[in-house]
Every structure is written in structure tokens, then in C-alpha cells.
Amino acid sequence: MKTSPSSSFFGRMAGGITRFSGSTAAFMAAAGMVVVWAAVGPLFHYSETWQLVINTGTTIITFLMVFLIQRAQNKDSLVLHLKLNELIAATQGASNRLINAQDFSEEEIAILHGFYGTLVELAKQDTDLGKTHSIEEAEDNHTEKLIAREE
The missing domain is CATH 1.20.58 (Methane Monooxygenase Hydroxylase; Chain G, domain 1)
Incomplete structure (x- = not known):
């Protein structure tokens, strides 16, 4: 070296x-x-x-x-x-918000972990193994859940 x-x-x-x-x-x-x-x-x-x-x-x-x-x-x-x-x-389509993720607070890391958990759930629902999901889809899903709870 x-x-x-x-x-x-x-x-x-x-x-x-x-x-x-x-x-x-x-x-x-x-x-x-x-x-x-x-x-x-x-x-x-x-x-x-x-x-x-x-x-x-x-x-x-x-x-x-x-x-x-x-x-x-x-x-x-x-x-x-x-x-x-x-x-x-x-990488095309990668979320640039993760650059320097090591500087995120514990709360921000927990939120992102939750979004990725949602992506896992979205992926489990698909029969197409090649289909990908984004954090934005996870955020939309989260927003829909919040709206549903308020109704």
C-alpha cells in the first residue's frame, strides 16, 4: 500500500x-x-x-x-x-439522499430503515423478481397509511 x-x-x-x-x-x-x-x-x-x-x-x-x-x-x-x-x-435511480448517510441522526436512520422495510414488503408482493421500488413509493405508501388512519 x-x-x-x-x-x-x-x-x-x-x-x-x-x-x-x-x-x-x-x-x-x-x-x-x-x-x-x-x-x-x-x-x-x-x-x-x-x-x-x-x-x-x-x-x-x-x-x-x-x-x-x-x-x-x-x-x-x-x-x-x-x-x-x-x-x-x-447509479441511475439511486437515492442521492443516502450520500453521507453516516452523518444522519439516529432518528433519520430509523426513518430510512422503516422506508427500506416498506420496500421489502412491496418487493414481497411482486411476482416479478426484477421489479424495483423506490423510497418515494415507500413514502407514498406511508402517506396513504397516515391518511387512512385519519379517516
Whole structure:
């Protein structure tokens, strides 16, 4: 994976560490350190200091890796959203209102979920598997239901 020349030093470093930490070499290095730590146990008479070395080391590494993993996950999520946004924008008939849906409130997401549930129900009523429905049809169906309730 290439990094942009304009990436910050931290961005390049974090990316490199993230790629390395998921490699076989990183696993082998970590396993090797545990084996060495266990092997020197008798030299230190399995003291509290000997135990503290591995506990402190693993705690620090875990603490730092949480932030690197979250950074990588945030970047992956953003890239996935951008790719989906491109597909939505480029697809004839797709609802552009879903571009940046990740920024919707919980209430807006629930409303859209309801509309898509309605689309599923419309699709179940069709014998033609190739027929599609739109959010607008779901909205019309919802409006008709509201009118029917008021009567």
C-alpha cells in the first residue's frame, strides 16, 4: 500500500506500524519475546520484577495499539463510505439522499430503515423478481397509511 508523499510523519509511521503489527514477523517477534521472558524466569527466580517486565511491556503495547487500530479502522470506514457514495452518485435511480448517510441522526436512520422495510414488503408482493421500488413509493405508501388512519 502506497502512502501519499504529503502524508504527515505520524501518518506514515502509524501506517507502517499498523501494517507491520499484522504481519507474521510481528507475531513471531512477540512470541519470541515471550519465550525469552519465560526462559530467563529461573535466572530472576520468577520474581515480581520479572513478572512486572512482561506486564508493563504488554500493557504499554496494548494501550498504543488500541489507538493505531482505531485510526486504521476510522480510515477504512471513511474510504468505504467514499466508495459507496461514488456508487450511489453514479447509479441511475439511486437515492442521492443516502450520500453521507453516516452523518444522519439516529432518528433519520430509523426513518430510512422503516422506508427500506416498506420496500421489502412491496418487493414481497411482486411476482416479478426484477421489479424495483423506490423510497418515494415507500413514502407514498406511508402517506396513504397516515391518511387512512385519519379517516
